[in-house]
Amino acid sequence: MKKIISSIVIFIVVLLAGTAISKSDSIKYSNTMNRLGMSEDATVLETNSKKSLVTAIKDLNKKKLTSYQITFFDKNNSDIGYIYNYKKNDKLPIISGRYFSKSDFSSQIPFAVQGKSSEIEVYKPQSQSYIKVGQRYISVIGTMGFGNSDLLNDQTLISLSPNQPKIKKSLKNVVTVLDGRAVTSKESYSRIKKTLHVRSSHKYSPQTDDFSAVKVENNGELYKVGIVLLFILAIAVEFYILVPLKYDLQRSNLTGDLKNNYRNGLLLRYLLYTLLPYLAGYLIVSWKIVIISHTTFNMFMIGSVGLAIIVGLHQIFFVKRTE
Numbered sequence: 505m506k507k508i509i510s511s512i513v514i515f516i517v518v519l520l521a522g523t524a525i526s527k528s529d530s531i532k533y534s535n536t537m538n539r540l541g542m543s544e545d546a547t548v549l550e551t552n553s554k555k556s557l558v559t560a561i562k563d564l565n566k567k568k569l570t571s572y573q574i575t576f577f578d579k580n581n582s583d584i585g586y587i588y589n590y591k592k593n594d595k596l597p598i599i600s601g602r603y604f605s606k607s608d609f610s611s612q613i614p615f616a617v618q619g620k621s622s623e624i625e626v627y628k629p630q631s632q633s634y635i636k637v638g639q640r641y642i643s644v645i646g647t648m649g650f651g652n653s654d655l656l657n658d659q660t661l662i663s664l665s666p667n668q669p670k671i672k673k674s675l676k677n678v679v680t681v682l683d684g685r686a687v688t689s690k691e692s693y694s695r696i697k698k699t700l701h702v703r704s705s706h707k708y709s710p711q712t713d714d715f716s717a718v719k720v721e722n723n724g725e726l727y728k729v730g731i732v733l734l735f736i737l738a739i740a741v742e743f744y745i746l747v748p749l750k751y752d753l754q755r756s757n758l759t760g761d762l763k764n765n766y767r768n769g770l771l772l773r774y775l776l777y778t779l780l781p782y783l784a785g786y787l788i789v790s791w792k793i794v795i796i797s798h799t800t801f802n803m804f805m806i807g808s809v810g811l812a813i814i815v816g817l818h819q820i821f822f823v824k825r826t827e
Contacts, residue, residue: 507745510741510744511778511780514738514778515782516785517734518781518785518786519785520730520734521731521804522795522801524730524731524734525727525795525797525801529797532796534652537655537656538654538710540585540655540659540661541596542681543683544707546681546687547681547682547708548707549681551675551701552675552701553674553700555675555700556671556672556673557576557586557674557678558664558665558669559670561588565590565666567696569695569696570686571591571685571686572590572591572592572682572683572687572692573592573594573683573684574590574681574683575587575680575683576675576678578677582679583659583660587604587664589606589609592685596617596648597649597656598647599646599647599648599649600646600647601617601644602645604617604645608645609663612668613643615643615663616643616645617645617648618648619657620648621654623658624660627641635660637662638671638673655710675700675701680700735807739815742816743819745778774816775813775816778816779812789801
């Protein structure tokens with residue numbers, strides 16, 4: 505009975521490990537979505553240039569650059585952003601419709617993707633939805649959103665293209681944020697700064713319209729402490745299962761092949777009580793719990809199972825017999 509309870513504990517340990525990793529993934533993903541999917545390298549480029557956004561994109565297209573995404577947030581309303589992707593295909597979570605495609609960034613017409621909580625009024629005269637930005641009506645092709653990522657859910661993004669007609673919005677009226685390989689490429693970064701007449705730069709930090717930083721729960725790394733504690737608990741349970749088995753072996757007076765067969769039987773019993781709950785837990789986690797960091801969970805499982813086998817082999821086959 506004690507062995508069955510121990511197996512159940514191992515099964516629960518695996519479920520808790522999967523849940524902890526899933527929760528961490530959710531926090532990390534939510535934090536990333538509050539950055540609109542941008543990396544930690546994303547950089548704000550400060551400029552007072554009067555160059556229009558479309559002209560800026562045209563000028564950048566003439567340069568030889570590595571992949572990048574550039575987003576221009578309206579200084580009067582940061583919930584509106586103009587976005588252009590060059591050889592960078594990152595996408596944001598879509599609830600309905602679609603996200604921008606590669607062709608949208610070369611189209612003559614702008615398109616919009618709205619956050620599910622966007623306060624910008626939507627017009628729908630027939631089947632197609634539109635939003636009014638300035639004097640233009642722009643087609644809404646999709647709705648994006650994710651959990652409690654308020655910045656993403658409130659955002660409206662409008663595609664830019666070098667083939668679009670000029671718009672009144674200029675670089676001095678927006679907050680320019682650059683992301684992608686171009687940020688870390690010295691040559692590309694220098695060319696972009698020169699083209700946009702950048703006077704200074706700093707790392708991007710998501711902000712609301714009142715310039716207060718967006719709050720996040722945490723960085724999603726606290727789960728590591730829990731994983732270590734669960735790992736230790738699993739090892740302790742494995743030793744607990746081994747105690748009666750080891751005691752039986754120490755009391756036996758068998759020798760030669762009989763002793764080896766007896767040891768093999770004990771090892772088989774031990775592995776049944778440990779590996780089966782690990783397998784069952786792994787299957788349930790894979791089936792029912794959403795995990796992005798599969799490598800982390802797989803490493804936990806491989807480490808736990810591997811150590812369980814090593815502990816069993818050591819304690820059963822290399823234990824010293826006591827009289």
